[in-house]
Amino acid sequence: MIRLEGVTRRFRSPAGVRLALDGVDLTVAAGEVFGVVGRSGAGKSTLVRTLNLLERPDAGRVWVDDQDLMGLNPAALRAARRRIGMIFQHFNLLHSRTIRDNIALPLVLDGRSRVEIASRVDELMERLGLIEHARKHPAQLSGGQKQRVGIARALACEPSILLCDEATSALDPETTEEILALLDQLNLDLGLTLVLITHEMEVVRRVCDKVAVMEAGKIVETGATADVFLKPQTQATRSLLAEGESRTATPRPVGGTVARLVFRGERTFEPVLSRVSRETGVDHAILAGRIGRFRDQAYGQLEVAFAGGDPQVAIARLRAEGVEVEVVS
């Protein structure tokens, strides 16, 4: 479990004082996959670096597994940090060392015996499909393979938490999917708590149970990913979600009632809209739409203009069928 209370971090530079974190409260439950999103400069990296005190807050508290990290002496903090692994956008591997030695490094620093190190590294290379690369150097591996090495190294001391700072941002879409599937599996197999910092909304949709949206050093919205993404409450979230949306054209103005419909789970695959149309005599034109998956459920979003009959009757029927309806105009 991770808990931040009133965490504040200021940076002083010739340009003045920058408030990177402004009284952040955050709770991440054990075993959760938690995403943190926001624009460049919102404070995401600073936030994730406070979780292991790589960045020491100026004010506030940081608890990890019921330990107050700010109150620990240096030796106790080093021990606590072993329970918190971290992976990075550019992998941060040692280029002069072999893959095997890169993975072994945290165990060597922790003073483990040679026998224990050998057996743990073998186990990690096996789990992450790296056996054939053991004697290679990082430069000989693809981006996806390097991130696997990063993950193996981060898992070496059996952490309960893995912090992922833009871990897929340097990877192509196919490799991103492969690494996300791996993180998803590690969460399920090991009960590992994951905190993912990302600017890619699709990453959050794909793997995160919960999400926090940051703006100017504050968390402006947080909750279950499906709730936050399907019913955003702040402009910051709406504009992040709107980026990369493919709207071929601004819809031509239409008369009548326009509504946004949200289908979740099994509803996504049922012909609810056409059934309601047929039974109520209310037609609809589809103005915009999207279907996809969150980690735990499918979803569909449609913007429709109702035509003919009584739109209120159709809306009441859709709601009775479990479709969420928001009337736009």
Ligand SMILES: Nc1ncnc2c1ncn2[C@@H]1O[C@H](COP(=O)(O)OP(=O)(O)OP(=O)(O)O)[C@@H](O)[C@H]1O
């Ligand atoms: N070491 C530092 N010295 C001075 N200012 C800093 C430092 N680290 C971060 N900042 C400032 O704090 C703010 C938050 O930065 P941070 O890197 O946490 O944002 P971010 O959301 O991770 O952005 P990005 O996605 O671009 O990495 C920014 O205004 C940044 O310029």
